[in-house]
Amino acid sequence: MAEEMRRNLMELMKSTDDVLGIIVTDRDGVPILKVAEEEAPELGLRPTFISTFNIATDQAGKLGMGRNSRMVCVYGRYQVVHFNHLPMVVTVIASSVANTGQLLALDSQMAPLLASLTNVVDV
Amino acid sequence: MGCCCSTEQENLSQDGEVNERTRLLNDPVSNTYQVTASSNDYGNHYSTSATKKSDDHSVLNQILQHTASIIDVGALECHTLEQHEYIERVRTYNQRVNAIPQVKTSNKRHHEVQLLYDTPATERVLSAQPISLADFNMMITASQKVVAAVAQIRVEHKEDLVVPFGIP
Numbered sequence: 001m002a003e004e005m006r007r008n009l010m011e012l013m014k015s016t017d018d019v020l021g022i023i024v025t026d027r028d029g030v031p032i033l034k035v036a037e038e039e040a041p042e043l044g045l046r047p048t049f050i051s052t053f054n055i056a057t058d059q060a061g062k063l064g065m066g067r068n069s070r071m072v073c074v075y076g077r078y079q080v081v082h083f084n085h086l087p088m089v090v091t092v093i094a095s096s097v098a099n100t101g102q103l104l105a106l107d108s109q110m111a112p113l114l115a116s117l118t119n120v121v122d123v
Numbered sequence: 124m125g126c127c128c129s130t131e132q133e134n135l136s137q138d139g140e141v142n143e144r145t146r147l148l149n150d151p152v153s154n155t156y157q158v159t160a161s162s163n164d165y166g167n168h169y170s171t172s173a174t175k176k177s178d179d180h181s182v183l184n185q186i187l188q189h190t191a192s193i194i195d196v197g198a199l200e201c202h203t204l205e206q207h208e209y210i211e212r213v214r215t216y217n218q219r220v221n222a223i224p225q226v227k228t229s230n231k232r233h234h235e236v237q238l239l240y241d242t243p244a245t246e247r248v249l250s251a252q253p254i255s256l257a258d259f260n261m262m263i264t265a266s267q268k269v270v271a272a273v274a275q276i277r278v279e280h281k282e283d284l285v286v287p288f289g290i291p
Contacts, residue, residue: 001220001221001223001224002217002220002221002223005220005223026212026216028204028212029204030204030209030212030213030216031213031216032216032220033220047204047209048203051204059194062193062194116223117220117223119219120216120219120220120223121216
């Protein structure tokens with residue numbers, strides 16, 4: 001089952017243009033499922049980078065506009081999209097020229113996969 | 124004769140020490156936030172500055188508890204995981220993911236209803252006996268009648284579309 005989920009995630013990554021990696025982690029950045037191209041930045045796949053989203057999303061939820069669900073961070077050569085499915089976090093790393101709207105639409109495409117991972121992480 | 128008011132300026136203590144001029148009751152017209160003094164303060168004229176600081180601290184905690192949206196800038200340090208904890212968690216997650224039972228679905232990627240479904244043993248379906256000529260003619264006649272009936276649907280104009288009302 002793990003192999004099939006990884007294969008599906010890989011298929012999703014390859015079918016979306018300019019996506020370099022998709023990582024499903026817990027709130028501290030510990031990976032549950034990870035698929036990445038060789039060109040993906042290695043620093044972006046580490047728990048130290050992904051765990052910053054946990055802090056940012058907590059603080060962003062206190063701005064009076066409800067719970068923070070997604071966050072897009074655009075850098076010089078890459079862009080990173082985080083989806084808040086606490087206790088899980090999905091991080092998509094793509095090149096800066098990727099279609100951000102298409103990356104955001106990956107959320108609905110990954111919904112069945114995330115539904116099957118509900119019991120993996122302790123709440 | 125005595126007078127009720129005095130021209131002397133009120134000498135309030137600078138550092139908050141209790142003296143003969145200290146207010147016993149809170150100023151009712153004041154708009155500033157008043158700390159509700161405990162009953163012990165009235166009897167204790169020798170309260171130290173340390174006690175005052177702890178009172179301020181408890182008041183601060185009380186405010187923090189009642190306020191829901193506090194952004195604590197000081198607590199923005201990243202919690203770095205220990206190496207052994209990281210490895211332990213990775214192992215746990217891998218075990219749990221492998222333990223997820225296999226679900227037999229035709230296509231996991233698309234959650235929506237699909238128009239095309241995989242039909243196994245297509246030669247059996249294609250080599251089956253075709254429908255009779257009577258059934259076929261009945262289907263053709265019925266569909267022609269349906270098309271004719273739909274073509275005769277029209278709107279009957281009975282009333283005006285724009286109705287003036289309320290105009291004197």
